[in-house]
Amino acid sequence: MAAAAVMRLQTVVSREIAMTDNAVVSVGSLQAGSSANIIPNEAVLQLNIRTFNDRVREQVLSSIRRIVNGEATTSGAPKPPEITTLPGEFPLTVNDxxxxxxxxxxxxxxxxxxxxxxxxxxxxxxxxxxxxxxxxxxxxxxxxxxxxxxxxxxxxxxxxxxxxxxxxxxxxxxxxxxxxxxxxxxxxxxxxxxxxxxxxxxx
CATH class of the missing domain: 1.10.150 (DNA polymerase; domain 1)
Structure with missing residues (x-):
């Protein structure tokens, strides 16, 4: 489920963001399991998102939520995924x-x-x-x-x-x-x- 989500997240910029806009969606960390012969009961994905426009940022965040929730539903997850915004998420810097x-x-x-x-x-x-x-x-x-x-x-x-x-x-x-x-x-x-x-x- 985590692997499928990562693959689908790579399509956000290429398929959902206009070519005149800019955005970056990177899955910088995926942590799951501790042994090759044990199916992990959870996976933690950490993403980095960068945009030059608050509107594009909200669009990207909405797409991420849709994709992650959709993959969980498709995979028959017993409960919805937890999606949180980390403290390092800062508003756009625009010079006067x-x-x-x-x-x-x-x-x-x-x-x-x-x-x-x-x-x-x-x-x-x-x-x-x-x-x-x-x-x-x-x-x-x-x-x-x-x-x-x-x-x-x-x-x-x-x-x-x-x-x-x-x-x-x-x-x-x-x-x-x-x-x-x-x-x-x-x-x-x-x-x-x-x-x-x-x-x-x-x-």
């Missing part, structure tokens, strides 16, 4: 447009235009969005600071292998402490300066 323009300009002035650029949507699990929502949806900006060795990055860019550079979820991830730490601090101070500096003064 005006605040983003101010921060971007401040970063360009401080770090140089060649070192600042848009990244586009990213399907990351991030709890930053909880903060501005807790304060009544105050304007907020979330950005990332690169930490890859410049020579390694340049080589990966030259060979078209940027996607092979270890990310923060990789066991091989090892950011260059210097100048990454300094750049991060400079970026935060420059961004804060936009709101702390009197109008007309240079931050």
């Amino acid at each position: 447009e005006d605040a983003t323009r101010k921060v971007e300009e401040a970063l360009r002035q401080r770090l140089g235009a060649e070192r600042v650029g848009p990244t586009g949507p990213a399907s990351a699990s991030e709890d930053f969005s909880v903060i501005p929502r807790a304060w009544g949806d105050v304007p907020s900006v979330y950005w990332a600071v690169g930490g890859t060795d410049p020579q390694k990055y340049a080589e990966a860019e030259r060979t078209g292998s940027l996607n092979k550079l270890p990310s923060n979820h990789s066991p091989e991830f090892a950011p260059v402490i210097n100048p990454t730490l300094r750049t991060g601090i400079e970026a935060m101070l420059a961004a804060a300066g936009v709101w702390l500096t009197p109008a007309g003064a240079k931050p």
